[in-house]
Amino acid sequence: xxxxxxxxxxxxxxxxxxxxxxxxxxxxxxxxxxxxxxxxxxxxxxxxxxxxxxxxxxxxxxxxxxxxxxxxxxxxxxxxxxxxxxxxxxxxxxxxxxxxxxxxxxxxxxxxxxxxxxxxxxxxxxxxxxxxxxxxxxxxxxxxxxxxxxxxxxxxxxxxxxxxxxxxxxxxxxxxxxxxxxxxxxxxxxxxxxxxxxxxxxxxxxxxxxxxxxxxxxxxxxxxxxxxxxxxxxxxxxxxxxxxxxxxxxxxxxxxxxxxxxxxxxxxxxxxxxxxxxxxxxxxxxxxxxxxxxxxxxxxxxxxxxxxxxxxxxxxxxxxxxxxxxxxxxxxxxxxxxxxxxxxxxxxxxxxxxxxxxxxxxxxxxxxxxxxxxxxxxxxxxxxxxxxxxxxxxxxxxxxxxxxxxxxxxxxxxxxxxxxxxxxxxxxxxxxxxxxxxxxxxxxxxxxxxxxxxxxxxxxxxxxxxxxxxxxxxxxxxxxxxxxxxxxxxxxxxxxxxxxxxxxxxxxxxxxxxxxxxxxxxxxxxxxxxxxxxxxxxxxxxxxxxxxxxxxxxxxxxxxxxxxxxxxxxxxxxxxxxxxxxxxxxxxxxxxxxxxxxxxxxxxxxxxxxxxxxxxxxxxxxxxxxxxxxxxxxxxxxxxxxxxxxxxxxxxxxxxxxxxxxxxxxxxxxxxxxxxxxxxxxxxxxxxxxxxxxxxxxxxxxxxxxxxxxxxxxxxxxxxxxxxxxxxxxxxxxxxxxxxxxxxxxxxxxxxxxxxxxxxxxxxxxxxxxxxxxxxxxxxxxxxxxxxxxxxxxxxxxxxxxxxxxxxxxxxxxxxxxxxxxxxxxxxxxxxxxxxxxxxxxxxxx
Amino acid sequence: xxxxxxxxxxxxxxxxxxxxxxxxxxxxxxxxxxxxxxxxxxxxxxxxxxxxxxxxxxxxxxxxxxxxxxxxxxxxxxxxxxxxxxxxxxxxxxxxxxxxxxxxxxxxxxxxxxxxxxxxxxxxxx
Numbered sequence: 019x020x021x022x023x024x025x026x027x028x029x030x031x032x033x034x035x036x037x038x039x040x041x042x043x044x045x046x047x048x049x050x051x052x053x054x055x056x057x058x059x060x061x062x063x064x065x066x067x068x069x070x071x072x073x074x075x076x077x078x079x080x081x082x083x084x085x086x087x088x089x090x091x092x093x094x095x096x097x098x099x100x101x102x103x104x105x106x107x108x109x110x111x112x113x114x115x116x117x118x119x120x121x122x123x124x125x126x127x128x129x130x131x132x133x134x135x136x137x138x139x140x141x142x143x144x145x146x147x148x149x150x151x152x153x154x155x156x157x158x159x160x161x162x163x164x165x166x167x168x169x170x171x172x173x174x175x176x177x178x179x180x181x182x183x184x185x186x187x188x189x190x191x192x193x194x195x196x197x198x199x200x201x202x203x204x205x206x207x208x209x210x211x212x213x214x215x216x217x218x219x220x221x222x223x224x225x226x227x228x229x230x231x232x233x234x235x236x237x238x239x240x241x242x243x244x245x246x247x248x249x250x251x252x253x254x255x256x257x258x259x260x261x262x263x264x265x266x267x268x269x270x271x272x273x274x275x276x277x278x279x280x281x282x283x284x285x286x287x288x289x290x291x292x293x294x295x296x297x298x299x300x301x302x303x304x305x306x307x308x309x310x311x312x313x314x315x316x317x318x319x320x321x322x323x324x325x326x327x328x329x330x331x332x333x334x335x336x337x338x339x340x341x342x343x344x345x346x347x348x349x350x351x352x353x354x355x356x357x358x359x360x361x362x363x364x365x366x367x368x369x370x371x372x373x374x375x376x377x378x379x380x381x382x383x384x385x386x387x388x389x390x391x392x393x394x395x396x397x398x399x400x401x402x403x404x405x406x407x408x409x410x411x412x413x414x415x416x417x418x419x420x421x422x423x424x425x426x427x428x429x430x431x432x433x434x435x436x437x438x439x440x441x442x443x444x445x446x447x448x449x450x451x452x453x454x455x456x457x458x459x460x461x462x463x464x465x466x467x468x469x470x471x472x473x474x475x476x477x478x479x480x481x482x483x484x485x486x487x488x489x490x491x492x493x494x495x496x497x498x499x500x501x502x503x504x505x506x507x508x509x510x511x512x513x514x515x516x517x518x519x520x521x522x523x524x525x526x527x528x529x530x531x532x533x534x535x536x537x538x539x540x541x542x543x544x545x546x547x548x549x550x551x552x553x554x555x556x557x558x559x560x561x562x563x564x565x566x567x568x569x570x571x572x573x574x575x576x577x578x579x580x581x582x583x584x585x586x587x588x589x590x591x592x593x594x595x596x597x598x599x600x601x602x603x604x605x606x607x608x609x610x611x612x613x614x615x616x617x618x619x620x621x622x623x624x625x626x627x628x629x630x631x632x633x634x635x636x637x638x639x640x641x642x643x644x645x646x647x648x649x650x651x652x653x654x655x656x657x658x659x660x661x662x663x664x665x666x667x668x669x670x671x672x673x674x675x676x677x678x679x680x681x682x683x684x685x686x687x688x689x690x691x692x693x694x695x696x697x698x699x700x701x702x703x704x705x706x707x708x709x710x711x712x713x714x715x716x717x718x719x720x721x722x723x724x725x726x727x728x729x730x731x732x733x734x735x736x737x738x739x740x741x742x743x744x745x746x747x748x749x750x751x752x753x754x755x756x757x758x759x760x761x762x763x764x765x766x767x768x769x770x771x772x773x774x775x776x777x778x779x780x781x782x783x784x785x786x787x788x789x790x791x792x793x794x795x796x797x798x799x800x801x802x803x804x805x806x807x808x809x810x811x812x813x814x815x816x817x818x819x820x821x822x823x824x825x826x827x828x829x830x831x832x833x834x835x836x837x838x839x840x841x842x843x844x845x846x847x848x849x850x851x852x853x854x855x856x857x858x859x860x861x862x863x864x
Numbered sequence: 865x866x867x868x869x870x871x872x873x874x875x876x877x878x879x880x881x882x883x884x885x886x887x888x889x890x891x892x893x894x895x896x897x898x899x900x901x902x903x904x905x906x907x908x909x910x911x912x913x914x915x916x917x918x919x920x921x922x923x924x925x926x927x928x929x930x931x932x933x934x935x936x937x938x939x940x941x942x943x944x945x946x947x948x949x950x951x952x953x954x955x956x957x958x959x960x961x962x963x964x965x966x967x968x969x970x971x972x973x974x975x976x977x978x979x980x981x982x983x984x985x986x987x988x989x990x
Contacts, residue, residue: 073922465947465959505935537890537908539932540941540948565890569928569943577943581923829882829893829904837901837924852922 022121024324025110026053027100027266032297032313033126034061034081036320041090045325051092052118054110056099057149060087065310065477068177070153071184073856079150100127103270105290122292122324125267125280126317129260129298129308134169138231143238143253147178156255160185163252167191167241169228170257171198173340178255179220180343184853190221190249192241194258197224202338202349206366207391210373214345214392217371223249262299262306275301284330286320294320302331310476311335311444318446335405335443339390339397339479345371346394348479351387351404352377360386365418367392374418376400383409385417398483406439432486441483444476449487456491464488503764504541507534511689511764515549524554525562544568545764548651551687552759553800555807557814558650558687559821570649573825574811575631580849582838583631584624585611586648587638588684591658591676591696592619601641609634612846618655618693620646625847627834629826635812644810647685651765653692656680657705661698661715670715672698675744679713682748685808686755686801689762689771693728696720707735710768711751716740720747724754724782727769736772736779739787752801753786753794760797878970878977887911887976892927892940898980902967903927905951907938912951913967913978918942919956926964 024040026033037053040046055061062079070079087094099113103123110118131146133139143163145156156178160166166182168175171193183189191198197208198215212222227244231254242248262279273281273289279301286294296316298308307313312334322329337350355362359380366373372392378385385403390396400417403410410417435441437450455461455470464484468474474481502508507530509517514533523529526546530538538546547566551558558571570576575583587602602621606613609630611623626634648654658676662668676696686692695704696713705728706712712723718741726735739750762771775781784790815821827835837859839850881895881904892905894916901916903926916924921944929940931951938951948957949964956962965982 463958465956469960506932536936537931537933537938539934539939540930540946543930543932562889564888565931568930569925572928577925577928579921579923581921581925581944824888827894828901829886829895831896833896835901835924856922 021048021050023119024049024051024122024124025118025120026051026124026126027110028126028128028297028299029053029055029057029061029094030126030128030297031061031064031081031310032128032317033124035314035317036124036126036296037087037092039318039321040324041086041092043321043325046090049122049324051090052095053087053092054095054098054100054112056097057151058097059150060094060096062150064148067147067150067153068181070150071157071181072853073859076150100266103266103293105270105293108292120292122294124320124324125288125293125295125299126297127263127266127299129262129306131256132259132261133256134228134258136228136231138233138238139256141231141233141238142236143233143251144231145253145255147174147255147257153181156181156253157185159253160187163187165190165249165251166253166255167249167251168255168257169241170259171195171222171224172201172257172259173199173338173342175255175257176215176342178257179215182253182255183218183220183343187253188221189219190223190251191215192226192228192243192249193222193224194227195224198222199347202353203347203389203391204354204375206364207347207373207375207389210366210368210371210391211342211345211347213368214371215343218343220343260298260308262301264299264301267293267295267299275304275306277301277305279306282316284319285323285328286316286331287323294323296320307334307336309334309336309338314444314476315446337401337404337443339394339477346390346392346397348390348394348397349388350397350401351385353387353389355387357386363415363418365415376414376418378410378414382414385410385414388418395482398480402435402439402441402483405443406436408434408436432483432490441487442471442473442476442480445472445474447471447473452484452487453491456488461488462492503545504539506530506536506538506542509533511545511549512761514546515553515760518546518549518553524550524556526550526566527562538566540568541764544571544651547571548687548689548764552804555685555687555804557809557811559811559815559824564824573628573631574645574649574815575626576649578624578849580838581835582624582849583626583628584622584648585626585631585634585638586616586620586622586646587643588646588680589620589655590680590684591656591673593658593673593677598641598643601638601643605634605637605641608637610840610847612848619657620648620655622648625840625849627827627838629832629834632816632822632825636816639810639813639816644684645812647811650687651690652685652687653680653683653694655693656683657693657695657709659696659698659701659703661696665698667701668698668715669717670698670720672696672704672713672715675713675715675720676704679748679751682805683751683755685811686759686804688755688759690765690767692755692768708732709735711735711754713747719743722747722750724779725768725772727767729767733769733773738779738782749798750786753797754782756797756800757786757793877980879980880975880977882976884911884971884974884976890931892929892931894924894927895978897967897978900982902978903940904969904976904978905931905940907931907933907940907951910938910951911969911971911976912938913969914940914949914951914954915965915982917964918944918947919962919964920945920947 060082100110101113102111108120131148166187167190168179169192171191179189179191198211229244230242232240241251264280267280275281280288280295282295282300282302288295297313319329319331339348355377360377364375374390376388439449441449461467467484474484543566606623612625614622616622656676656679658672661672692710694711695706695709697704697706698715708726708728712735714721720742721740722738723735724738727733839855840847841850879897887893887906889906892903895902895904901924902913903916905912916926918926928943931940939948941948954964954966968979970977
């Protein structure tokens with residue numbers, strides 16, 4: 019059978035999606051495929067167009083993998099535009115004079131920005147916001163402009179305003195409607211959104227009808243409003259909506275919708291069954307659709323129609339979630355509460371700029387839609403509840419109220435979703451497909467899920483849900499599969515710990531040669547480094563251990579956003595002399611470091627460059643400070659309240675006890691970080707019950723609490739033993755800490771270790787008090803070795819030229835890293851955001 | 865095609881960045897090569913050079929990652945969010961769409977030389 023001719027007009031996101039799906043179809047071979055592409059480049063990600071201004075290049079945004087079309091034998095007429103269709107002869111003519119025959123024709127011509135007929139709209143300095151070329155023109159013109167006005171306060175308008183604002187222009191948004199983003203949000207949401215955007219320095223003018231654009235010497239200088247007002251403007255960006263590009267269809271006599279757009283049926287066929295239309299140029303059920311989700315659904319349906327399938331268009335999901343100028347905005351389902359009998363539940367926090375509205379059914383059993391402004395973290399789950407019509411548990415307001423103590427948040431986990439639930443609406447991927455891919459292909463990252471299923475590669479808003487599904491599936495699988503550390507060691511951390519001790523192994527190379535395979539990775543290397551340190555307590559930067567350490571341990575500092583480091587000296591128990599405070603301040607000032615008091619009663623100094631760390635520590639050590647191990651999986655701090663010395667309620671000297679404990683256990687490397695606190699009485703001001711080990715003073719001595727946790731998943735510590743004297747307290751702590759170090763998994767905090775201990779606190783008491791395993795003497799001896807061999811890691815480092823030589827940014831230059839750009843804020847410095855510094859670094863990124 | 869190859873060969877230049885001993889086995893350092901930050905990495909018996917820029921965290925830090933292998937592929941993991949990159953090709957092993965530039969490396973008389981132009985193929989993504 020001879021091949022038939024398929025012609026696609028337009029290579030935007032939807033046109034590309036159509037080709038991509040067609041090329042995967044087994045009946046693809048029946049077609050010769052030709053596509054027109056009017057722009058000078060193939061399809062790119064228009065949804066993320068604005069990221070062009072934050073450093074992405076046209077290549078980054080490209081959707082078509084290089085060579086995809088060529089390899090598949092698709093002829094691309096790049097930079098050529100279809101200008102007419104001859105339906106009799108079944109031919110498309112192009113601007114460059116090509117004549118292309120078709121058996122089936124797919125129109126994917128998209129839409130064009132709507133420029134309202136305002137006098138002066140053709141002046142120099144007027145732009146639209148649709149293509150990469152538009153953005154390039156805006157960027158070059160903005161270089162000589164001071165004031166920019168965006169006409170249109172919808173989604174794209176706000177993105178354009180954000181871009182102008184970042185380019186340093188005084189920015190105004192003018193909107194005809196009484197609120198911003200009128201399509202997506204309601205009045206209250208619009209008000210909160212406006213407040214958040216104005217804080218960023220963008221002026222918002224709503225309810226304004228632009229009547230004229232004034233130009234001098236052909237260049238824009240001012241815009242005028244119908245109400246007599248005016249705004250000075252060096253440039254104007256129109257973003258007042260889009261209109262379907264239906265000219266080709268109109269001229270060849272196809273049916274066109276009342277408000278524009280090529281009319282299609284549920285198989286994407288126009289009034290001529292051999293011509294299909296998809297994407298923004300198509301009009302279905304009385305309207306056009308400016309979102310990529312419906313466009314992709316049309317592409318899928320059109321492929322089915324062309325290849326003899328019978329797929330039909332369903333209902334479109336018009337939900338959107340985006341981050342505009344750093345502000346979350348989302349709307350989903352029946353956001354404007356149009357369904358008869360529906361009810362509205364809303365939460366407004368004008369202090370933090372958060373607005374959440376839910377539309378629920380009359381019986382409050384189902385979620386119909388909603389609007390989120392300022393915090394859209396629950397979008398994915400609320401959308402799922404809406405789309406899958408899952409009966410609500412509890413009162414609907416619990417879904418949006420901030421969680422407070424005592425409130426019982428309803429379970430909203432991915433487990434509640436049916437297998438058939440569509441997780442990614444852009445690419446139409448169901449939960450069951452994702453779960454199967456994770457299981458069958460042994461996927462272990464969200465990136466791998468995206469690559470395997472395409473879920474999350476459209477608008478990206480389902481990415482958090484993918485992470486959650488992955489977590490659940492891994493957990494399910496984890497019970498069945500091994501506890502092997504990683505592909506290099508077919509053993510658990512606990513087994514490796516025993517092998518290291520038993521065979522007195524002191525290096526990674528020896529351990530992997532005898533008990534592993536390959537060359538290691540970022541999972542096993544730090545885990546083994548931690549085991550070696552817990553066992554032998556030798557310097558973490560000695561011998562072959564340098565390459566085992568995560569960057570924090572490797573440079574004995576905490577890496578921060580952008581690649582600078584922070585420094586935390588030890589302040590045992592939080593007790594600090596005025597002279598030490600002055601010394602800290604002097605060093606911070608000397609090196610221009612941002613200073614912040616931490617939650618652990620210490621001072622964190624931020625913004626140090628790699629090569630500055632030794633000099634900073636030279637000063638700190640001279641002032642009597644030691645490493646605080648804030649960079650290590652190790653004992654961090656033992657916090658304390660002021661205790662009986664000062665406090666009229668205190669019953670023991672909690673500060674002295676905290677200092678004693680901190681000095682005893684400082685430097686102990688463990689499977690994860692260790693935090694502690696000592697409170698001087700039952701009022702518990704030091705919050706000891708939220709720590710890995712906590713001590714609360716009593717009239718008779720000390721109560722010891724174990725395995726508490728703050729952070730991501732707070733958990734109260736358990737009372738292990740009451741009214742202990744100091745000696746017993748320390749003995750139990752020695753045993754407890756070494757038992758945890760021996761038996762926990764890598765990166766397992768004491769709380770989750772405890773939750774997995776069969777027998778719970780009773781079991782711990784048996785092992786650590788009654789010595790049921792007969793290991794207590796060993797545990798105490800191991801701790802005694804750690805305590806006796808403690809050295810300040812930083813002091814040892816600045817005394818060793820070989821170690822010091824590695825603290826430099828460039829091996830071949832003393833220059834500082836030019837990418838570490840700082841910006842002044844509240845009398846200190848903060849790192850520049852990527853958007854702020856990208857223009858300076860574009861060359862360097864290459 | 866030929867013309868392009870000849871032109872790039874003519875422009876090719878190399879920079880002596882450091883001695884082999886400056887880079888401990890199974891670690892990386894960062895060098896400035898014609899103004900670009902390049903991560904010089906020793907894995908097993910081979911020295912590799914890839915761009916130092918981590919497209920995920922948008923920071924110049926790849927040289928400070930942990931060196932190892934995945935299924936025998938020599939790789940380095942970003943110290944920020946831990947994505948791994950194939951040291952031979954720059955391909956991100958956790959996201960097929962992302963690739964960082966790579967550079968030719970020669971070791972001569974104990975010195976490491978890096979080609980100033982990245983290999984063809986280029987970077988993409990993230």
